[in-house]
Amino acid sequence: MRHRNAGFKLGRNTSHRRALLRNLVTSIVLEDRVETTITKAKAVRPHVEKMITLGKKGDVHSRRQALAFLQTREAVTRLFDTVAPRYGDRNGGYLRIVRTGFQKGDGAEKAFIELLGAEAVLDEKRQKRAEVREKKREELQKALAEQQQQAGEEPQA
């Protein structure tokens, strides 16, 4: 009996929900980690796992099936070439969901969902972002200092 196994409707009609889930799955495959609400994270998990199963099979038929669900060709390529090979010896449970806090506005609980085995890539990405941010901050400070200097010189001249 499948009593009380209704799943997630996410307050959308079928086509809207399918589009949302396809978008989310595509993003997860492309980005390794996606931040969303806990309910959406829980709702996409089985879809991502199905895609990875297709990726592990690796034949042309499963590639076409993945193409039918994922939104972009790049996502399918990444799924078959880089994502699926990570999970050769694992039967499911390819994803990790971690709750991170609450959304401003409606108080919905936020979480990120990420692919296992992507930690190194994600850490690298984060480091790069931090470096870029640091550079930007320095440049801003420099520009600000120059402006202040100019402003200081003008009244004297």
Next chain:
Amino acid sequence: MPNPKRRHSKARTSKRRAHDALTSTGLSECPNCHERKLPHRACAKCGSYKGREVLEVKEAN
């Protein structure tokens, strides 16, 4: 329109409210920064969860 016939005593009010108390949230300690955090969630202070999982934490400028 129906209306109350008698005044409600303070005792009655407080007796009704005796069961209205809120329970405090159960908090656990972050093993990384020892700040109190919600259980099963990444720490909002240091962004860690289960050793790793560091989120971007905004530093106070």
